[in-house]
Amino acid sequence: MDEPGVDPKNVVRIFDTTLRDGEQSPGASLTSAEKIDIARQLARLGVDVIEAGFPAASPDDLEGVRRIAQEVGTADGPIICGLARANKNDIDKAWEAIKDAAKPRIHTFLATSDIHLEHKLRMTREQVVQRTREMVSYARALCEDVEFSPEDAGRSDPGYLVEVLTVAIESGATTLNIPDTVGYLSPDEYGALMEQLIAETPGGDRVIWSVHCHDDLGMATANTLAGLAAGARQAEVTINGIGERAGNTSLEEVVMAIHTRPTFYHLSTNIDTTQLARTSRMVSNFTGIVVQPNKAIVGANAFSHEAGIHQDGMLKHHMTYEIMTPETVGLSQSNLVLGKHSGRHAFRVRLKDLGVELGEDELNQAFDRFKELADKKKLVTDADIEALIADEFYGPEEVFSLAGLQVACGQPGMPTATIKLTGPDGQDHLAAAIGTGPVDAAYQAIDQIIATPATLVEYRVNAITEGIDALGEVTVRIRRNDDDSPRTFGGHGADTDIIVASAKAYLSALNKLLAYTGYQDRKPEGEASTVRVNAAVPAN
Numbered sequence: 001m002d003e004p005g006v007d008p009k010n011v012v013r014i015f016d017t018t019l020r021d022g023e024q025s026p027g028a029s030l031t032s033a034e035k036i037d038i039a040r041q042l043a044r045l046g047v048d049v050i051e052a053g054f055p056a057a058s059p060d061d062l063e064g065v066r067r068i069a070q071e072v073g074t075a076d077g078p079i080i081c082g083l084a085r086a087n088k089n090d091i092d093k094a095w096e097a098i099k100d101a102a103k104p105r106i107h108t109f110l111a112t113s114d115i116h117l118e119h120k121l122r123m124t125r126e127q128v129v130q131r132t133r134e135m136v137s138y139a140r141a142l143c144e145d146v147e148f149s150p151e152d153a154g155r156s157d158p159g160y161l162v163e164v165l166t167v168a169i170e171s172g173a174t175t176l177n178i179p180d181t182v183g184y185l186s187p188d189e190y191g192a193l194m195e196q197l198i199a200e201t202p203g204g205d206r207v208i209w210s211v212h213c214h215d216d217l218g219m220a221t222a223n224t225l226a227g228l229a230a231g232a233r234q235a236e237v238t239i240n241g242i243g244e245r246a247g248n249t250s251l252e253e254v255v256m257a258i259h260t261r262p263t264f265y266h267l268s269t270n271i272d273t274t275q276l277a278r279t280s281r282m283v284s285n286f287t288g289i290v291v292q293p294n295k296a297i298v299g300a301n302a303f304s305h306e307a308g309i310h311q312d313g314m315l316k317h318h319m320t321y322e323i324m325t326p327e328t329v330g331l332s333q334s335n336l337v338l339g340k341h342s343g344r345h346a347f348r349v350r351l352k353d354l355g356v357e358l359g360e361d362e363l364n365q366a367f368d369r370f371k372e373l374a375d376k377k378k379l380v381t382d383a384d385i386e387a388l389i390a391d392e393f394y395g396p397e398e399v400f401s402l403a404g405l406q407v408a409c410g411q412p413g414m415p416t417a418t419i420k421l422t423g424p425d426g427q428d429h430l431a432a433a434i435g436t437g438p439v440d441a442a443y444q445a446i447d448q449i450i451a452t453p454a455t456l457v458e459y460r461v462n463a464i465t466e467g468i469d470a471l472g473e474v475t476v477r478i479r480r481n482d483d484d485s486p487r488t489f490g491g492h493g494a495d496t497d498i499i500v501a502s503a504k505a506y507l508s509a510l511n512k513l514l515a516y517t518g519y520q521d522r523k524p525e526g527e528a529s530t531v532r533v534n535a536a537v538p539a540n
Contacts, residue, residue: 012258012269013234014251015210016042017051018283019068020083021248022238028287029489031515032064039072041282042239044355045275047251049079049234051107055097056090065097073101079145086110086135095142105145107177108135112164113152125160133167140172147175149212154180158193162200169203175234176207180223183216183246191226198231210234213249215241220249225257228267239283240291240298252276252297252329260324277330278355281386288475288490288509290460297329342374354382356389373471376496384471387494398507399424399514400450405503407438417441419503421449439502446503450510452517453481457488461498472498474505480513489513 019035022028030038035052042050052069055062065082073080080101082094086108098104110121110132117123123131132148139146148168150161165176178197180190194211198204211227211234213220224235241250255271262268280298284291293300303326344367351358351366358366369388374380404420418432419442431448435441443456458477473494480489489512493504 009233010267011233012228012267013048013208013210014046014255014269014271015049015051015081015234015236016047016238016251017212017236017248018042018238018242018251020051020053021236021244022242022283022287023053024244025242025247025287025289026488028242028289029512029516030286031512032060032067034286035064036067036071038239038283038286039068041275041279041355043072043077044272045279046270046272047078048270049081049105051081051083051236052098054083055093056084062093062097065094066100069098069101069104073098073103075102077102079103079105081105081107081147084108084139086131088135088138091135091139091142095139098143103145104143105147105175106139106143107147107149108139109149109151109177109179110135111152112150112161113155114157115155116152129164129167132164133171136168136171136173144174146173147177147210148173149177149179151179152181153178154182154185154190154193158196161197165197165201166203169201169207174207175210176201176204177210177212177234177236178227178232179212179236180214180220181212183214183220185213185219185223186217187219187222187226190223191230194227194230194232208234210236211249212236214243215246215248218246220247221253221257224249224254225265228254228258229265240280240289240295242283242287242289250296252280256297256324256329259328273328274330275355278386285475285492286490288458288477288492290462290475303331350382350385351389354386356386373496387471387473399511400507402500402503402507403428405442405500407442407499409438409441415441417445417499419445419449421446421507423449438499442499442503443506446506446510450514452510452513454478454510454513455481456506459502461502471496472501474498474501476502476505476509478506478509478513480517489516 019038023030039050039052050068050072052065053061055065069080080098080103082098084090084094084106091106091108094106110128111117112128117125117128136146136148150156150164153161168176178194190213194209198209209232211224211232213223220241228235235249235254237251237254238248239251241247255269255273258265258267258269259273277298280291291299296302303322347367347370348363366389370385373384373388400421400423403422405417407415407417409415414434415436415438416432416434417438418430420428420430422428429449431445433441433444433448435444455478456476457479460475462473471494476491477488489509491505491507491509491512493501493508495501495504
């Protein structure tokens with residue numbers, strides 16, 4: 001967070017594009033409810049700008065951005081930004097989506113590299129300059145806050161960039177973003193480019209300069225910090241570094257570099273760093289993209305020490321091998337948080353400490369789940385509670401819910417699962433199946449009930465906490481077989497029974513697929529559907 005007396009010129013705006021660029025990660029599809037929850041958490045984290053989506057992409061995207069603008073874009077909240085290509089249709093839809101925010105922003109972009117002009121846009125340099133003038137002016141007539149990005153700036157002619165950016169400023173742009181769209185540049189090159197553009201662009205002192213880097217060569221964070229050192233004061237980032245191809249610059253890495261090295265960078269942010277770990281887990285759970293254990297700041301091993309020399313140093317003084325404390329990023333060193341004798345008030349206070357706000361009915365529901373968990377575990381940790389809350393409230397809107405599961409397995413024998421699901425009609429449906437193992441049998445039984453063509457492409461299990469009674473967390477990814485697009489759907493489940501967690505995760509992913517296909521809006525009778533309930537197995 002900002003320190004008293006910090007020069008405002010040295011405060012870096014954090015522009016989070018998790019909900020736009022991040023969602024473009026293969027498989028990172030999010031429901032509208034999940035986007036709202038992430039946006040609220042980003043506001044709690046303290047980001048300055050939320051790029052909420054690409055409204056022209058689809059009516060659903062437009063409506064999702066509109067809801068974020070209305071519900072999260074309050075006067076004391078972040079700027080809500082919508083992305084638009086440099087054409088009137090996109091800009092109109094972006095404005096329609098964000099206009100209800102207290103602080104709206106239109107972000108429009110147009111490629112400037114010769115390779116993009118020749119092969120993608122099929123436009124001349126002069127045509128791009130003219131389009132920039134027209135579309136930035138058009139956006140500014142609608143919205144006072146306009147950001148312009150010359151796409152693929154990292155491979156563009158710097159002299160030509162100056163020409164385009166000058167026109168953008170003259171036309172009313174208030175922020176100029178310089179994207180290394182394909183992660184091509186080195187830190188020295190990117191820093192030098194930013195210095196040149198800031199120094200040579202007329203009117204450059206009247207705008208905020210922004211950096212947007214991709215991680216194709218593993219240098220996104222280094223490039224972003226180089227750009228900030230060169231004078232940029234906005235960093236475009238995503239939670240966990242998710243994004244196209246190898247991803248975007250990681251928000252937590254940039255923020256903690258600035259936070260940990262204030263005497264080197266002489267910069268600050270408005271981020272509440274204690275919310276970083278929770279935000280990371282939320283995005284990972286919702287997208288189904290697991291954070292690698294050795295990921296900086298938020299990885300499972302980021303504050304773990306196994307080597308004897310390291311352990312000896314840590315026992316003597318934590319700064320021997322840690323340059324920041326776990327508490328700084330929102331991780332707790334305490335193992336025991338609550339137990340089966342804890343009351344509702346203590347549970348409510350702990351949720352508040354974790355940044356979780358629930359209504360009275362939701363609190364009662366969560367407390368019941370907590371007591372069930374506490375009866376199974378001696379110690380209930382913060383991670384257990386967060387996983388419980390994510391499993392209970394942050395999943396997709398349920399079309400099918402798990403009503404019962406029983407498995408038989410071992411050697412010799414045939415792994416068998418019997419499963420009961422409650423369908424959208426309120427009826428229970430039973431199925432039994434044999435598989436190569438209990439999880440496979442459970443999934444085959446689910447497939448018998450939910451007759452949708454989907455393929456399991458990824459399955460991961462993680463023990464959230466230590467011990468034999470650890471809460472198990474499962475993430476899966478499925479692909480719809482009859483869809484020409486490579487779209488995948490992630491699911492998440494948590495339970496002390498790993499088979500139950502597996503079933504929950506698979507159902508979570510299937511529910512996302514069903515919501516995507518419009519299943520909930522279909523009448524029981526009428527048009528044919530590739531998604532149906534197998535009526536041969538009612539639980540009567």
